[in-house]
Amino acid sequence: MHQASPEMGVTINAAGWQTNVHDTGTGQPVMLIHGSGPGVTAWANWRLVMPSLASERRVVAPDMLGFGYSERPADQRYNKDRWIAHAIGVLDELKLEQVDLVGNSFGGGLALALALKYPHRVRRLILMGSVGVSFPLTEGLDAVWGYQPSLERMRELLDIFAYDRSLVNDELAELRYNASVRPGFQESFAAMFPAPRQRWIDMLASDEDQIRALPHETLIIHGRDDQIIPFDASLRLFDLIPNAQLHAFGKCGHWTQIEHAERFAQLVNNFLNEADKAEQAEN
Structure with a gap:
């Protein structure tokens, strides 16, 4: 079949929603959740790192509800719980009991909340330029959402x-x-994300006491010069999450996976390979 656009993957029904998802590679599955910029799709966000990640594992990257080529709810209601239900629907439809989870920005807030709500569905967690804690609205994020x-x-x-x-x-x-x-x-x-927009940062944030109890090994990645999600947000997550490591890139903005695609993929693969080795040792 001729595909009109590389942004189109396969269509599945996830939690009742028609969902565009890229599903490539084999092995231990990793799900990638994109950010919330205008015109975003999973492919636009992850296209530079998907081939490298898929060389070692199965990569699943959906267009989240209301984004890209996935369905848009007629009621136009969007919130954290609905997006998490959609993400779980993707896992259920693809019969993935447990995945490693990578979240970019808005997607990081969803990934963290999903790991807190369904801890058994997530093996390891990677948060990149992530929301998930509250911080004052930046001019950059206000411009993106507006x-x-x-x-x-x-x-x-x-x-x-x-x-x-x-x-x-x-x-x-x-x-x-x-x-x-x-x-x-x-x-x-x-x-x-209509104005006033501080409320959407707060909506995507998780309870700090719950974050402190997060059991997952977590890799936090951030560009030091990020004008959209402040580096301080990742420092706060690093402070809260017990089993966390933090990797920061200098001379890097909000798009680590685009500005430092090769290094980003290597960091992620190394981090997930550790988990693979630990599991093999146990078996």
């Missing part, structure tokens, strides 16, 4: 996303802009 479609505006956003703009070219700006104006995309996006 996006009004134009190519110029998208170019400006990419300047905020990336430390080194040469890594994030106008071709990507055009890709993301075109994605943001597809039928239904902006309508659902505008319904997700």
